Amino acid sequence: MRLGHVCFVLTTFISISRASRVTLGLEGDYGVRLEGEGDKAYIKSTIKLRDYDASVPTYTLAARPTTVFRPRSQAAFESARLRSLRHNQNEKVEWDEVEMLGPDVDDKHTLAQLARMTGNAYAMPGWKNWYDIDPEWNTSFPIGWDPDSPGFRGHVFVSSDSSIAVLSIKGTTINGPTSKLDKYNDNLLFSCCCARVDISWVFKTVCGCYRCGWKCDSGCLSEAVAQDSLFYSVGVNLVNNLTAMYPTADIWLVGHSLGGALASLLGTTFGFPAVAFESPGERLAANRLHLPIPGSDLVSTIPWHAPVTHVYHTADPIPQGACTGPLSPCVQAGYALETRCHLGGSVVFDSVMKLGWRVDIRRHTIKEVVGMLEREGVEWNEHGRQVPPRVIEEGCIDCFKWEFGEFDRLDSASLPESRCK
Helix, strand or coil: CCCCCCCCCCCCCCCCCCCEEEEECCCEEEEEEEECCHHHCEEEEEEEECCCCCCCCCEEEEEEEEEEEEECCHHHHHHHHHHHHHHCCCCCCCEEEEEEEEECCCCHHHHHHHHHHHHHHHCCCCCCCCCCCCCCCCCCEEECCCCCCCCCCEEEEECCCCCEEEEEECCCCCCCCCHHHHHHHHHHHHCCCCCCCCHHHCCCCCCCCECCCCEEEHHHHHHHHHHHCHHHHHHHHHHHHHHHHCCCCEEEEEEECHHHHHHHHHHHHHCCCEEEECCCCCHHHHHHCCCCCCCCCCCCCCCCCCCEEEEEECCCCCCCCCCCCCCCHHHHCCCCCCCCCCCCEEEEECHHHHHCCCCCHHHHCHHHHHHHHCCCCCCCCCCCCCCCCCECCCCCCCCCCCEEECHHHCCHHHCCHHHHC
């Protein structure tokens, strides 16, 4: 794996009780390797700091006090999740209400800079699609870029005093070494029932949970997501290692598309703020993963406490669950991106009305998002805001045509395998 560098300077100009500015600039050299795979993956790092050069240009991100609910014990969280998944039993999780600095999602410059960090999850420094955050520090802390590890990829940015770490997670790549696993995770997390769209998918589904007509076995789905969603599992281990490396840091997660959904699921798991750009709806995946939430011993179907902000625009059909049907480019390319309900809240830019964009799958790229966020002079609502308000998606329903239940518990005579699976 190539060694990378990450360079940040952190300065908080005003009290945590008010909005703060986080300044990022060139400060230290970090060498990092991700060793092993799956549940045996771990990080090796070396850090060499050098004197700060005040002449180096900096960018400033806006941060604000953010309240999150964090499981007191990650082991207890995982135990409760697995007990619910495997035995349909509840197990109490203790939660801590924590105040930390999180990204100010009302600040357009901050969103644009986080989008650039997110775009860099698809590249390495020096590549033509690498985004300049600052001309003087085009380097990063790479994760999963070993050619022999074609799965979970991204970059980590860490402040010089290790007080803030930003994990940027790569989304789907259509052609490349990660494409096969990207597509597998997409179809497992965002389809209604194992990527079954029409009869042509009978021999191409990612799991075997279909049960006649519009019926799908929910227990089977939970087991499939829990056991086979490799990126979520790798992400859990990665964040565990990051928290061990930087035990006092405020950790932010960002990502685009599949990467955004993973950032959201991991943020919900650990109680860390996440910003997801153009992500398909991941609320159904969170329920199938049986993620516990604060304030309840039950697995909620509407986990409002998720510390997640989704950022997307109306010309992209994917986060709206509209790239479906046999003639859609998603289905024709073999993707069942059917979900649209998101965790946390959403900041939705009306690019169709304000910019005159047509709904087009080509508007899904992070390049389009960065360009949109860096446009000047656009008022995104009647109040003249540069960023639309964050809202909760109330009343959202995924996969309304489908009936989900424990159909595998029915008598085998009433559910012939040869006809229904």
